[in-house]
Amino acid sequence: MAHARGAFVQIGATRDGLDPYLRCARARGMTAVLVETPAYLRWRRHLRRRPFDLELPVPEPEDCGQVGDALRAAGVTPALVLAGFDRYVVSAFRLAAAARVAPWPRAGRHFVPPDKAAQRTALRRHAPAVLQPRYARVDPGTVGTGTTAGDGRGPERHGPLFALAFPQVVKPVDGAGGLGVFLVRDEAERARALRDAAASANYGGAAFSGLLVEEHVSGTEYSVQCLAHDGRAHLLTFCEKLVLPEPNGELRGFREAGHLAAPGRSAPQALTALAQACVTATGYAEGPFHIDVIQNGEGPHFIEMGFRLSGFGLVALVSRVCGLDWAEHAFAAHLEREVPDGPPQEARDEPQEELRGGPPEETRGEPPYGSRPDGRRHRAAGQLLATDPHQLARARALAAGQGRVRVEASPPVPGPDDFTERELACLASDRQRHAAVLGRVTVEHEDPAWVRERLLYCAGAGPGGGSP
Known part of the structure; x- marks a missing residue:
């Protein structure tokens, strides 16, 4: 062509x-x-x-x-x-x-997506009231040198790494799909995780440009799906995450296994304010984005931001719970200058101080799902990416008796014999993170608790699947 x-x-x-x-x-x-x-x-x-x-x-x-x-x-x-x-x-x-084509210049004339460490710096500078874990950036080239800068175990016993409390999370600043993320409990595990991450390859086979060590925040994890337009954040949906531990050699990693989605209009104001703070702090004025958040009694903690549509099948969940086509709205914003109307909740100008306390007192400590102010429930949808045959078997048994549960098997994964050694090296991260998905389980219901119960059951993290 x-x-x-x-x-x-x-x-x-x-x-x-x-x-x-x-x-x-x-x-x-x-x-x-x-x-x-x-x-x-x-x-x-x-x-x-x-x-x-x-x-x-x-x-x-x-x-x-x-x-x-x-x-x-x-x-x-x-x-x-x-x-x-x-x-x-x-x-x-x-x-x-x-x-000189869209999304330039409306996304930001000089906008370049900041990596995970630069996102933290931008929020600390421009939205200091936003809660986020303490962190330190590590140059992969210093890992294993025995210095504090390299692994936090050097003789100086000072510096940003030494100031962080355990447990900690080690991850690449430019990784994707959960690649190279470790939970560490002490200095020895941190040093091992940094060495493993520094020696690992990014998608496509290149090295990571940097590593991030941050204090682990306990709480409920959420992913928030949004669209920026003229510098305003429009919140489409927000998803409670199901994150499962994943052994990675001698260390522990994470796998983002499932999501329970709810319409953006039911989100607490603290989340919409956080979405707006992210847009303002990073200078991202137009386009799709998502943010990862951990909610606990102190409020929502910013974890990271992605400047594109979410993966993991979340585009379909957005459509199921709020009837919006996220990709179409992104195209319309970039090409036709149209903004979504109706269901999405637009982040309003709120004093940054209000983010310190998180959601209103009556919702603090509770998952922000369920009833609207008028007592009616929003439609909920959830999905699980099954990586274990037992998960898929439980889901299929549940789907056989409940029409609100659907199972879609993944296509067969190509074998290594179909590719050259060089191609396999390029595909190593994809084969590790994405080829393990055996199928997608989707659950829909008016009651988020009903959906959550069945997702947990299919994942093997909860009791029986309940009644239809």
Whole structure:
């Protein structure tokens, strides 16, 4: 295909296989172009994902220069550039700015998505009342050198790492999909986690640019799905997370296994204020984003922010609980300057001090789900990504007797014999994090507690599946 003008360019394939942007582009008659590593394009074809109009192999999609060269060689002139995967958000925004196409300049004339450490710095500087764990950034090059800067076990016994309380979380500043995240209980485990993370490869095979060590915050985890428009945060849905421990050698990691979604209009004001604080602090004025939050008695704690649609199938959950097409609203905001109306809750200007105390006193310590002020319940939907055959078996048994439970098996995972050694090295992180998903379990009901009970049962974290 030559001379594709006004094209939609997606850098990075979605890992959940939904590809919502592809549908939006075709509805507008735009040529849809996918840029990915050669290895992942082959992997994707083995999984029988929907093909884009043009699929361009680029060795390092995180390098917007390589992407730009590939587009020019193929005769593609983009009108919109978006990331399909967290790994490539920086490349997507830089390419859009270089090509002077959407989401530039309305997302921010000089906006470049900050990594996880830079997000913390931005909030500390511009929204100091937002709660977040204490943290320290570590250069992977210093890990294993025996210095405090490298692993916190050096002879100096001072510095930012030494000031952090245990337990702690170690993670890459530019990772995605839960890759390289460890929970550590002491200095020895932290040193081991830092060494493992520093020696690991990011998606596509490149090294991580930095590591983040932060104090672990206990509480209920949430993911909040939003759209920024003209610098205002519109909250579409918020999801209670089901996070399961995952052994990783001698260390412990996490797997984001499930989500229970509720409409944004039922969210406590503390969450909408936090979403607005994130938009303001990072300078992100237009486009989809999501934030991860841990709620406890002190209020909501900011964990991290992603500048794209959520993965893990959450685009479908947004549609189920509030009837909105998140991807379509993102396209409409970027191309037609339209903002979602109706159900989404817009973050209002609230004094930052109100975030210190979290949600109102009567909701503190309770999951922000369930009844509206008028006593009626919102529709809820949840999903579980099954990684254990027993989880899938429990879900199928439940689905056989309850129509509100559905099970969708994942396509067969390609075997290693189908790929070269070099391709397998490029795909190592994908094979570790995403190929383990055996199927998706979806549960819908008017009562969030009903949905939660069945998700926990399927995950093996709760008692029987209950009645229909």
